[in-house]
Amino acid sequence: MTPPERAQTQTARRSAQTATLAEIAREAGVSAPTVSKVLNGRADVAPATRNRVEELLRAHGYRRRRAESTRSPLVDLVFHEMESAWALEVIRGVENVARDAGLSVVLSESAGRLTPGRTWADQVAARRPHGVILVLSELDESQRALLTSRSIPFVVMDPAGDPGSDVPSIGATNWQGGLAATRHLVDLGHRRIGAISGPSRMMCSRARVDGYRAALETAGLPVDPALIRNGDFHHESGYRLGLELLRQPDRPTAVFAGNDLQALGLYEAARELGLRVPEDLSVVGFDDLPVARWVGPPLTTVRQPLTEMAEAAARLVLELGRGDETTPAATRVELATSLVVRSSTAAPAGA
Numbered sequence: 001m002t003p004p005e006r007a008q009t010q011t012a013r014r015s016a017q018t019a020t021l022a023e024i025a026r027e028a029g030v031s032a033p034t035v036s037k038v039l040n041g042r043a044d045v046a047p048a049t050r051n052r053v054e055e056l057l058r059a060h061g062y063r064r065r066r067a068e069s070t071r072s073p074l075v076d077l078v079f080h081e082m083e084s085a086w087a088l089e090v091i092r093g094v095e096n097v098a099r100d101a102g103l104s105v106v107l108s109e110s111a112g113r114l115t116p117g118r119t120w121a122d123q124v125a126a127r128r129p130h131g132v133i134l135v136l137s138e139l140d141e142s143q144r145a146l147l148t149s150r151s152i153p154f155v156v157m158d159p160a161g162d163p164g165s166d167v168p169s170i171g172a173t174n175w176q177g178g179l180a181a182t183r184h185l186v187d188l189g190h191r192r193i194g195a196i197s198g199p200s201r202m203m204c205s206r207a208r209v210d211g212y213r214a215a216l217e218t219a220g221l222p223v224d225p226a227l228i229r230n231g232d233f234h235h236e237s238g239y240r241l242g243l244e245l246l247r248q249p250d251r252p253t254a255v256f257a258g259n260d261l262q263a264l265g266l267y268e269a270a271r272e273l274g275l276r277v278p279e280d281l282s283v284v285g286f287d288d289l290p291v292a293r294w295v296g297p298p299l300t301t302v303r304q305p306l307t308e309m310a311e312a313a314a315r316l317v318l319e320l321g322r323g324d325e326t327t328p329a330a331t332r333v334e335l336a337t338s339l340v341v342r343s344s345t346a347a348p349a350g351a
Helices: 003-028 032-039 047-059 085-100 118-127 141-149 174-187 203-218 235-246 260-272 306-322
Strands: 074-079 104-109 131-135 154-157 169-172 193-197 228-230 254-257 282-287 300-303 332-335 338-340
Touching: 003 032, 003 047, 032 047, 047 141, 074 085, 074 118, 074 306, 085 104, 085 131, 085 306, 118 141, 131 306, 154 306, 169 174, 169 306, 174 193, 174 203, 174 254, 174 282, 174 300, 174 338, 193 203, 193 235, 228 235, 235 254, 235 260, 254 260, 260 282, 306 332
Parallel strands: 074 104, 074 131, 131 154, 154 169, 169 332, 193 228, 193 254, 254 282, 282 300
Antiparallel strands: 300 338
């Protein structure tokens, strides 16, 4: 394309974009500056007006061109909660990539909700970051449309549910991890193996339990519902549910905990009941947090490469923001998990 032809094409695109904004303003019954305020996430717009303009922006498929968007040197990192060392590993990974790119990281938490509130989406639109990374979270349709219309890319790390084929995501091989953890216990000679999973609404938690079930079934062992408990990935649930499992008349000789924090809670429950790890009870965790190496006895666990997952999510969201033609519009990546055998597992007593 010759320079005059390119200039004419760019002018036509600008005119089409301007006409679209003017049409949106007319249909909404507001001025063009008001539409601009909504696009820029300004707070001085009445909620009803903002909603009306947003609906029309979505209806027209308006998407702000990257060239006309002045981005802040930020990456938004959103957790559904940030109460454990698990979150620190993720933050470290995102910080590694953001720092190399000359960007800062904005942290936010949705107070345990899997979907951030509408206020959060407006704040992100106002900040205009280079991208958004959501951890164990998801967006509703209006939030996705809002970010898309502002050309703010987003990636979901360790998605809580199925994010959809059009949402870039970074995860881990949770099913394979649950399979490896349980198979390790089976190979040691355990036949009554319990499981303390995470929340059933989370895809990663369900996948780990599915791997546990598959390992038992492959070994010809029954899957006993009485040996399975749904926790919440916190230490307290590992302790409470551990007591329930270990007080059974025919208690399990080994337990696969859905994460390391629940495994540590299980340690506490075993000590309270006078059971020794691993002599009386073998325990396997999931994540391989730093504490797993220092607890007594050191915890056998499935290593989930959290820092590497976070780095991959950060690199992907920045590539999407640059509009790199080699980056697919939607990408789903799963990083491999691996079993790390330490001192918390052994053959059952009397085997």
